[in-house]
Amino acid sequence: MGFVLLFLIGFGFAVSGGVTLITYLNFIPAGLSLTNYFLFIQGRIECYLLPIGLILMLISISRIPNIPVK
Structure with missing residues (x-):
């Protein structure tokens, strides 16, 4: 359950950071x-949400336990 929450938080960060970059x-x-x-977005904190969100999503995907399907 914790990995799902981490994935959703990462997804939210990635969406808000991506929308900010597009804006x-x-x-x-x-x-x-x-x-x-690029110099302008380098100084904006909200633009760092995209890579942080992607990292959180990658961590949560890599930590999901393998459940065998019968």
């Missing part, structure tokens, strides 16, 4: 270069 992509048509975009 900040709107700065590129406003005149921000790609280099400046």
